[in-house]
Amino acid sequence: xxxxxxxxxxxxxxxxxxxxxxxxxxxxxxxxxxxxxxxxxxxxxxxxxxxxxxxxxxxxxxxxxxxxxxxxxxxxxxxxxxxxxxxxxxxxxxxxxxxxxxxxxxxxxxxxxxxxxxxxxxxxxxxxxxxxxxxxxxxxxxxxxxxxxxxxxxxxxxxxxxxxxxxxxxxxxxxxxxxxxxxxxxxxxxxxxxxxxxxxxxxxxxxxxxxxxxxxxxxxxxxxxxxxxxxxxxxxxxxxxxxxxxxxxxxxxxxxxxxxxxxxxxxxxxxxxxxxxxxxxxxxxxxxxxxxxxxxxxxxxxxxxxxxxxxxxxxxx
Numbered sequence: 001x002x003x004x005x006x007x008x009x010x011x012x013x014x015x016x017x018x019x020x021x022x023x024x025x026x027x028x029x030x031x032x033x034x035x036x037x038x039x040x041x042x043x044x045x046x047x048x049x050x051x052x053x054x055x056x057x058x059x060x061x062x063x064x065x066x067x068x069x070x071x072x073x074x075x076x077x078x079x080x081x082x083x084x085x086x087x088x089x090x091x092x093x094x095x096x097x098x099x100x101x102x103x104x105x106x107x108x109x110x111x112x113x114x115x116x117x118x119x120x121x122x123x124x125x126x127x128x129x130x131x132x133x134x135x136x137x138x139x140x141x142x143x144x145x146x147x148x149x150x151x152x153x154x155x156x157x158x159x160x161x162x163x164x165x166x167x168x169x170x171x172x173x174x175x176x177x178x179x180x181x182x183x184x185x186x187x188x189x190x191x192x193x194x195x196x197x198x199x200x201x202x203x204x205x206x207x208x209x210x211x212x213x214x215x216x217x218x219x220x221x222x223x224x225x226x227x228x229x230x231x232x233x234x235x236x237x238x239x240x241x242x243x244x245x246x247x248x249x250x251x252x253x254x255x256x257x258x259x260x261x262x263x264x265x266x267x268x269x270x271x272x273x274x275x276x277x278x279x280x281x282x283x284x285x286x287x288x289x290x291x292x293x294x295x296x297x298x299x300x301x302x303x304x305x306x307x308x309x310x311x312x313x314x315x316x317x
Contacts, residue, residue: 025207032056033064041192042207055183059176062087065167075157076165083156091155093168093175100285101145104301108289109260111148113165114139119265121256136263173197174238174284198239201280202232236280240287241272259292268294274310
């Protein structure tokens with residue numbers, strides 16, 4: 001599939017939805033996993049919102065690393081190196097993340113919690129200082145996706161390091177979108193635009209009978225004006241950027257995206273990466289991965305995997 005490259009000086013980017021106003025469509029939504037979700041369709045009923053929200057609530061109870069009683073948090077709190085039973089959907093998410101890591105030189109690593117905390121992007125909040133090389137090296141000894149084993153039947157996870165912790169946020173939103181696509185279709189919806197935390201699934205047709213049009217917009221643009229509008233039908237788009245969370249210290253700005261190969265935040269010219277794919281979980285995971293790999297190696301990997309990618313670049317951080 002082709003790649004698209006746009007060289008723009010931008011600070012932020014977000015995905016907007018261009019709706020056709022000649023047809024009646026409903027917009028429903030809610031909150032989940034510290035973000036929001038929305039669904040556009042002509043086919044929604046009073047039960048649709050409850051269907052989506054209930055499913056998201058169930059998955060948050062398993063996959064969230066912020067909820068202290070989630071399956072992820074319970075696994076993280078345990079220091080056992082024995083097999084630990086976990087819900088099957090957690091196994092599915094971890095397996096997807098491991099598969100992406102194996103194909104991308106380990107750039108997607110769901111065990112980087114010690115480094116994320118060290119740089120001030122974890123639950124403990126912002127760091128008071130820039131980590132030293134010694135601190136980074138020590139944190140890296142407690143990371144590594146190769147230390148995490150998966151068992152499918154019965155579903156269980158096993159850590160080789162007692163302090164190993166996982167964070168599956170880089171793939172969770174895409175994963176639940178894929179589940180919701182199947183669930184909504186089972187309940188009679190064939191045409192809808194579903195968004196969770198900025199990741200989008202465009203299923204079937206827009207109300208005008210044409211593909212859904214998803215616009216990518218810079219904050220400087222007039223509301224409603226897209227830098228580029230992409231027609232999507234039965235495809236998903238997920239975006240990863242270095243503009244959402246940053247650590248500012250001593251006149252320096254650090255991205256929240258940590259490169260597991262160096263233990264440092266990424267430093268390159270990419271502002272964001274968007275991946276278009278039939279599976280939203282893969283779009284979500286690969287968007288983060290390519291953002292970590294950077295513009296040169298990222299493009300090489302994307303071409304090798306046949307990914308359709310939109311690259312937005314600015315000055316090196």
